[in-house]
Amino acid sequence: MAKQAKATQGGDHFTRWLVIGMVALVVVTGVVFSVTSSKTKAEASFTALKGYTLGAEVKGTVDVAQGSGLVLNPGAPIKIDLWEDPQCPVCRLFEEANGAYIDDLVRTKKATVVFHVLSFLGDDSVRASNAAMCAADEGRYLDFHKALYIVQPPLENSGFFNGPNLIKIGSYVGLKSKSFTDCVSKGSKLAVVQAQTDAMQKYNVRGTPTVFINDKLWVRKSGTFDVNEFRLAVEAG
Amino acid sequence: MRNFNNRYQNILTLIGRLILGGVLLVAGGLKAFKPAESANAVAAYKILPTQLAHIAGYALPWLEIAIGLLLIIGVSLRLATIVAGGIMLLFVASIISVWARGLLIDCGCFGGGGAIDPALAATVHRTYFIEIMRDLGLAFIALYLYFFPYGLFSIEKQAAPIEER
Numbered sequence: 001m002a003k004q005a006k007a008t009q010g011g012d013h014f015t016r017w018l019v020i021g022m023v024a025l026v027v028v029t030g031v032v033f034s035v036t037s038s039k040t041k042a043e044a045s046f047t048a049l050k051g052y053t054l055g056a057e058v059k060g061t062v063d064v065a066q067g068s069g070l071v072l073n074p075g076a077p078i079k080i081d082l083w084e085d086p087q088c089p090v091c092r093l094f095e096e097a098n099g100a101y102i103d104d105l106v107r108t109k110k111a112t113v114v115f116h117v118l119s120f121l122g123d124d125s126v127r128a129s130n131a132a133m134c135a136a137d138e139g140r141y142l143d144f145h146k147a148l149y150i151v152q153p154p155l156e157n158s159g160f161f162n163g164p165n166l167i168k169i170g171s172y173v174g175l176k177s178k179s180f181t182d183c184v185s186k187g188s189k190l191a192v193v194q195a196q197t198d199a200m201q202k203y204n205v206r207g208t209p210t211v212f213i214n215d216k217l218w219v220r221k222s223g224t225f226d227v228n229e230f231r232l233a234v235e236a237g
Numbered sequence: 238m239r240n241f242n243n244r245y246q247n248i249l250t251l252i253g254r255l256i257l258g259g260v261l262l263v264a265g266g267l268k269a270f271k272p273a274e275s276a277n278a279v280a281a282y283k284i285l286p287t288q289l290a291h292i293a294g295y296a297l298p299w300l301e302i303a304i305g306l307l308l309i310i311g312v313s314l315r316l317a318t319i320v321a322g323g324i325m326l327l328f329v330a331s332i333i334s335v336w337a338r339g340l341l342i343d344c345g346c347f348g349g350g351g352a353i354d355p356a357l358a359a360t361v362h363r364t365y366f367i368e369i370m371r372d373l374g375l376a377f378i379a380l381y382l383y384f385f386p387y388g389l390f391s392i393e394k395q396a397a398p399i400e401e402r
Contacts, residue, residue: 015313019316020316026302033272034272034295122287206354
């Protein structure tokens with residue numbers, strides 16, 4: 001051991017500092033590379049919204065008796081409850097597979113869909129959910145909801161879902177009114193947003209996405225979300 | 238035991254460097270080009286404020302790669318073993334902290350990471366235990382390398398043993 005301890009001495013301080021400097025350089029370069037690549041990706045996501053085709057307006061109501069969920073097209077024979085967080089990546093996969101089908105169910109009045117817009121993943125979710133409920137007031141929940149998943153950043157709570165960006169997202173899906181921008185920047189819907197997340201316990205929802213078809217929990221059987229599987233489950237009731 | 242060590246220390250040190258350096262290099266390499274995933278994984282521990290956790294998540298893979306390379310090629314070995322051992326103890330402490338607070342997450346050690354379905358609690362707790370044991374094992378290798386850094390195939394070599402002349 002004494003032999004080993006003696007190993008390098010004297011002029012070697014230079015090497016040590018050189019190595020420390022190089023390691024620091026590698027780490028700093030890596031961080032800068034990662035930060036810029038994340039930022040660029042987030043900014044680039046807006047371009048995916050260009051040329052978005054708007055659907056017809058759909059009015060919804062918040063129903064306290066249903067966990068403060070946003071009820072679209074009430075009174076249809078089939079009812080689907082969707083519990084989602086705007087930042088949840090698996091919810092994005094669900095939306096990519098089944099979103100168009102669910103939109104169609106609402107627009108053709110085949111099903112009542114109750115959206116529970118959760119925000120347990122953090123502040124970005126709170127702001128995004130608030131904006132989504134603002135969009136609901138303008139009859140544009142379905143469009144805004146879709147847009148949120150199109151731009152969803154891979155990094156959670158990065159601050160990307162902030163007031164200006166949410167207003168910008170809204171502007172791509174027909175939300176340009178002052179009432180919408182005010183609602184987003186003032187956080188007018190925060191009480192409803194909080195109530196929706198609080199309702200998770202009561203309905204025993206422990207993660208997202210959670211789906212109930214006619215109040216029965218639906219669990220996918222295949223490894224990925226498949227619209228045919230989901231359609232069969234909905235049609236079976 | 239001491240005889241055994243004297244005789245095979247050259248090889249033991251090489252093996253230790255390759256294991257510890259290899260694990261760090263692989264772990265770092267798998268995460269370095271998925272920065273968002275890595276930043277999310279660190280944030281999921283809920284130890285650092287979110288923004289700081291993201292920076293740590295960006296930095297950690299590159300630090301692991303750098304230290305792993307130093308260990309494998311054999312440069313600044315003492316320094317590298319101190320950092321590597323420190324990182325391992327930090328991981329152990331973080332997993333214990335997560336476990337104690339009842340959080341259920343994927344450690345994100347080799348990529349991935351984030352919250353896990355509460356239904357899998359038992360599996361997650363077993364995984365925590367295995368991860369703690371693994372990291373303690375790696376910390377032990379770092380400790381051995383601290384005392385015996387010089388072995389076969391190393392750029393940095395032991396100075397001529399003065400007392401034998």
